[in-house]
Amino acid sequence: MLNRKSAPEITDAVKFQLSLPxxxxxxxxxxxxxxxxxxxxxxxxxxxxxxxAGNCYEVQNLVAPATNxxxxxxxxxxxAYEINDYFEYYGAYLNRSAxxxxxxxxxxxxxKNFAELLPVVSELIADSVFPEEELEIYKKxxxxxxxxxxxxxxxxxxxxxxxYLFGADHPYGRYSSIEDxxxxxxxxxxxxYNQYYLxxxxxxxxxxxxxxxxxxxxxxxxxSLPLGGSAKPDKGNPPIIAVKEKKYRVTNDPDSVQGAIRIxxxxxxxxxxxxxxxxxxxxxxxxxxxxxxxxxxxxxxxxTYGIHSYLTNLIQESALMISTEAGKDxxxxxxxxxxxxxxxxxxxxxxxxxLKTTKNFMIGTLLxxxxxxxxxxxxxxxxxxNELTEDYFYxxxxxxxxxxxxxxxxxxxxxxxxxxxxxxAVF
Amino acid sequence: MEIEYKxxxxxxxxxxxxxxxxxxxxxxxxVLYDVGARDENPGKTGFAHLxxxxxxxxxxxxxxxxxxxxxxxxxxxxxxxxDLTNYYIQLPAENIETACxxxxxxxxxxxxxxxxxxxxxxxxxxEFKEHYINRPYGDVAFKLRELAxxxxxxxxxxxxxxxxxxxxxxxxxxxxxxxxxxxxxxxxLVMAGNIQxxxxxxxxEKWFGNIPSGEKYIRQLPVEPKQEAARVLEVKADVPLxxxxxxxxxxxxxxxxxxxxxxxxxxxGGGGSSRLFQTLIKEKKLFSNIECxxxxxxxxxxxxxxxxxxxxxxxxxxxxxxxxxxxxLSSTTIEEKELMKVKNKTExxxxxxxxxxxxxxxxxAMYELMGDVAFMNTxxxxxxxxxxxxxxxLSGSIFEEKNSNSLFYYSNN
Numbered sequence: 160m161l162n163r164k165s166a167p168e169i170t171d172a173v174k175f176q177l178s179l180p181x182x183x184x185x186x187x188x189x190x191x192x193x194x195x196x197x198x199x200x201x202x203x204x205x206x207x208x209x210x211x212a213g214n215c216y217e218v219q220n221l222v223a224p225a226t227n228x229x230x231x232x233x234x235x236x237x238x239a240y241e242i243n244d245y246f247e248y249y250g251a252y253l254n255r256s257a258x259x260x261x262x263x264x265x266x267x268x269x270x271k272n273f274a275e276l277l278p279v280v281s282e283l284i285a286d287s288v289f290p291e292e293e294l295e296i297y298k299k300x301x302x303x304x305x306x307x308x309x310x311x312x313x314x315x316x317x318x319x320x321x322x323y324l325f326g327a328d329h330p331y332g333r334y335s336s337i338e339d340x341x342x343x344x345x346x347x348x349x350x351x352y353n354q355y356y357l358x359x360x361x362x363x364x365x366x367x368x369x370x371x372x373x374x375x376x377x378x379x380x381x382x383s384l385p386l387g388g389s390a391k392p393d394k395g396n397p398p399i400i401a402v403k404e405k406k407y408r409v410t411n412d413p414d415s416v417q418g419a420i421r422i423x424x425x426x427x428x429x430x431x432x433x434x435x436x437x438x439x440x441x442x443x444x445x446x447x448x449x450x451x452x453x454x455x456x457x458x459x460x461x462x463t464y465g466i467h468s469y470l471t472n473l474i475q476e477s478a479l480m481i482s483t484e485a486g487k488d489x490x491x492x493x494x495x496x497x498x499x500x501x502x503x504x505x506x507x508x509x510x511x512x513x514l515k516t517t518k519n520f521m522i523g524t525l526l527x528x529x530x531x532x533x534x535x536x537x538x539x540x541x542x543x544x545n546e547l548t549e550d551y552f553y554x555x556x557x558x559x560x561x562x563x564x565x566x567x568x569x570x571x572x573x574x575x576x577x578x579x580x581x582x583x584a585v586f
Numbered sequence: 587m588e589i590e591y592k593x594x595x596x597x598x599x600x601x602x603x604x605x606x607x608x609x610x611x612x613x614x615x616x617v618l619y620d621v622g623a624r625d626e627n628p629g630k631t632g633f634a635h636l637x638x639x640x641x642x643x644x645x646x647x648x649x650x651x652x653x654x655x656x657x658x659x660x661x662x663x664x665x666x667x668x669d670l671t672n673y674y675i676q677l678p679a680e681n682i683e684t685a686c687x688x689x690x691x692x693x694x695x696x697x698x699x700x701x702x703x704x705x706x707x708x709x710x711x712x713e714f715k716e717h718y719i720n721r722p723y724g725d726v727a728f729k730l731r732e733l734a735x736x737x738x739x740x741x742x743x744x745x746x747x748x749x750x751x752x753x754x755x756x757x758x759x760x761x762x763x764x765x766x767x768x769x770x771x772x773x774x775l776v777m778a779g780n781i782q783x784x785x786x787x788x789x790x791e792k793w794f795g796n797i798p799s800g801e802k803y804i805r806q807l808p809v810e811p812k813q814e815a816a817r818v819l820e821v822k823a824d825v826p827l828x829x830x831x832x833x834x835x836x837x838x839x840x841x842x843x844x845x846x847x848x849x850x851x852x853x854x855g856g857g858g859s860s861r862l863f864q865t866l867i868k869e870k871k872l873f874s875n876i877e878c879x880x881x882x883x884x885x886x887x888x889x890x891x892x893x894x895x896x897x898x899x900x901x902x903x904x905x906x907x908x909x910x911x912x913x914x915l916s917s918t919t920i921e922e923k924e925l926m927k928v929k930n931k932t933e934x935x936x937x938x939x940x941x942x943x944x945x946x947x948x949x950x951a952m953y954e955l956m957g958d959v960a961f962m963n964t965x966x967x968x969x970x971x972x973x974x975x976x977x978x979x980l981s982g983s984i985f986e987e988k989n990s991n992s993l994f995y996y997s998n999n
Contacts, residue, residue: 166684167686175678240864296868303896307826417719464710484712526612526659530610
């Protein structure tokens with residue numbers, strides 16, 4: 160008779176040997192660095208072209224995302240429509256994204272079409288013309304999108320908490336306004352493009368079952384571009400000036416039925432020795448479905464659909480962020496419970512069973528997260544852009560496997576003190 | 587890309603599919619139950635989804651579902667639609683038996699705890715507020731369904747028609763729902779990843795094969811009568827921009843018109859070179875965004891168009907500009923190259939979707955639910971068979987004015 164009461168034997172995930180599949184690095188004749196991850200069984204490729212052209216290089220607000228967006232809106236040879244039509248004809252996706260540090264173009268395509276698409280990606284980078292009419296459409300549409308977002312408490316909370324943590328003038332804390340969109344102009348965009356794309360640093364990641372002539376393809380289409388080379392533009396790490404007042408209640412929509420909550424503190428970047436240990440503590444605290452914040456605030460009290468804590472993915476400095484939306488009548492109770500969970504981690508060591516569960520979960524999901532060429536390239540990209548080496552990856556695994564309750568409790572006492580946190584609820 | 591699989595029927599009638607992939611260290615166990623929001627009582631909507639939440643509250647022999655799975659290095663989730671409910675676990679392949687143990691126990695019976703029901707009622711109410719009340723345009727999907735469906739249960743949302751239906755859910759309802767729908771006769775089991783078929787089959791028999799088969803649920807839903815006249819609903823709300831929504835009745839996921847309908851959606855709204863985007867956003871500058879989509883639903887569904895108007899554009903001119911684009915599709919035959927574009931996009935989308943083991947596992951289950959798992963590998967061919975003539979003819983019948991449901995959503999600021 161089958162015993163359904165007790166769990167089947169398992170292999171502890173912490174016993175798995177995880178490895179980061181290798182990459183191959185090319186340095187093109189113009190100084191552009193290319194990282195190749197050649198693996199995978201499905202005939203799809205991903206190419207991620209990264210420029211040091213995020214908003215920390217701007218002198219005028221929103222110029223960085225506008226420039227990035229408009230790379231796809233016209234070259235000397237093709238209109239915006241023709242560019243879209245070209246990529247879409249091959250079933251390819253060309254996405255743009257601009258963050259605080261970097262701005263990127265990402266191509267996803269079928270392997271069989273890669274050679275047709277590469278020259279057009281290269282054309283967008285080297286030959287964009289930024290038509291006035293396209294900018295006007297962009298400005299109008301972004302202003303309208305912003306008007307809608309400003310009605311969402313969660314959107315407002317996300318903007319405000321960053322200004323408290325980093326200061327309203329820091330690139331991490333600066334946010335968009337209708338007026339800033341209105342002020343965008345072609346001259347500023349072209350200047351930014353000349354300095355940070357044509358004259359800037361470009362790093363390329365390509366992943367998938369690569370074609371045999373990949374080196375030659377990349378060299379032909381990117382090696383001859385007049386790019387600025389391998390030097391990273393200096394942005395002088397602008398000073399982080401966190402505001403003094405810690406507690407905020409903001410009214411955005413008098414009829415709202417939920418409060419958007421953010422509780423956050425500044426945290427050092429990945430180079431700090433506590434960073435990887437903190438990732439383990441964060442997992443226990445609020446990092447996944449089985450975490451303490453979820454178990455208490457969702458699964459025991461039903462105050463929210465979801466609550467999460469995480470270390471933000473930024474290069475200069477990180478932050479520990481707790482984020483949720485909770486019923487208006489239980490918003491204050493939710494905030495109170497978050498602090499109680501911090502205090503529990505400070506006062507009592509994590510018990511062995513809970514720690515073992517967390518370790519197995521973290522290693523097990525890491526195994527899944529490394530499953531595929533695009534995921535592996537993503538890991539390498541994170542290491543390279545953060546100026547870390549392969550050792551960081553293996554140290555992280557070793558940290559998960561070996562960390563003890565005592566270390567976690569010390570960490571909690573260092574970083575989970577209520578008085579260090581900014582606290583915001585937007586109704 | 588051909589997806590290989592083997593299909594079995596366990597001794598209790600449970601359909602079981604195995605897909606081997608030895609390039610991954612992981613395995614997935616996917617269980618699909620043939621029940622969705624369309625199977626609910628009109629006075630107790632939102633139940634299939636609320637029930638999905640309760641599936642994590644402990645089962646007859648296992649008090650805590652989550653911890654043993656985490657200990658085995660696994661993660662899991664589930665989703666509910668108007669048509670079906672799907673649960674999946676991904677974990678290192680060595681530990682696949684843990685997934686079988688957990689998933690089979692909750693197929694036998696849940697713990698049915700008052701506490702779990704009480705908490706999940708609240709959680710789902712917060713989910714309802716977060717997605718549909720506490721955001722601008724949050725009620726649109728409710729209004730569109732009510733406008734387009736008069737009889738068929740697609741007239742309510744998966745989350746439920748109103749908060750009170752969820753607040754009033756009783757434990758007796760939960761038990762009745764479980765016994766009616768959650769049994770081997772109404773389920774499809776898939777095991778995928780780094781496993782051997784014979785071993786997978788042995789595990790499936792061991793953990794699932796002796797669960798009483800239960801009674802096959804025979805679905806008898808009201809059929810939506812053919813719409814005979816255009817419908818318009820006007821709403822004023824506290825939103826920053828006017829918005830326009832249109833819904834047209836289309837065939838079901840298994841109807842032979844599905845492939846041409848899906849391609850029509852792509853032609854109109856799929857990406858920066860699509861017709862609505864290029865004409866109405868870029869050339870005429872009437873909208874700040876516009877989309878076209880459908881849900882691929884099991885019963886006859888809807889093709890939807892939605893967009894926000896540029897300030898200063900009248901609803902009438904926005905509506906007639908959309909109408910003009912729709913008429914073009916039914917009056918002129920499109921170029922072969924444009925049709926090839928949307929077929930290429932489809933080929934690529936299928937390839938990218940199949941990269942994920944989790945997607946492959948749930949898709950195998952869904953194609954089996956549609957009638958035969960083998961459809962998964964003939965899907966692309968069916969798209970490739972669609973002709974420019976098919977597109978024109980089908981557009982003509984879908985976009986007839988009397989088949990349209992329009993929601994004019996006005997800003998009152």
